[in-house]
Amino acid sequence: MFDRLFGPHATNLQRALGRTTERQGVLSENLANVNTPGYKRRDVDFGIALDEANSQHSPRRFDRSLKRTEGIQEMQGPVRVDGNSVNLEQEVAAMADNEIRYQMLTDMTRRYFSGMRDVIQGGR
Numbered sequence: 001m002f003d004r005l006f007g008p009h010a011t012n013l014q015r016a017l018g019r020t021t022e023r024q025g026v027l028s029e030n031l032a033n034v035n036t037p038g039y040k041r042r043d044v045d046f047g048i049a050l051d052e053a054n055s056q057h058s059p060r061r062f063d064r065s066l067k068r069t070e071g072i073q074e075m076q077g078p079v080r081v082d083g084n085s086v087n088l089e090q091e092v093a094a095m096a097d098n099e100i101r102y103q104m105l106t107d108m109t110r111r112y113f114s115g116m117r118d119v120i121q122g123g124r
Contacts, residue, residue, distance in 0.1 A: 006116065013109045019044060020102040026072055027095050030086050038083040040074045043094070 023044040033039040079085045 010109075010112060013105060013112065017102070017105050017109065020098055020105060022072075023098050024095065024102070027091055027098060030091050031088070031095075034084070034086045034088055034091070036084060039086060041077060041085045041087075041091075042072050043075050044072055 026042050026044055030039075030041050030043075075085070077085050077087070077090075
């Protein structure tokens, strides 16, 4: 229904915002478990979906690429003696990156709906 009213661009923005929200939760879990022995760092692989979409220049392909790469993945990396692979600095940097991405997406969404409102009001 949402796609029919506002087009695929709005649906893609909605999915991307959901994806950044999901990633923020996963990164928070990583920080919460920084001292848990055996905990493996997890992340949401959002960047690959965006890179594929940008190279193909199609909102529909972006939608398909998000579906194809959805999911939380254990990330490979250096493991401490206790078996934990969380790096505090890396998590904080990833959270900052994710916050910037979320702010950018909310700004794009605001501009999109502002443009829709202008069209509906006849440019007034």
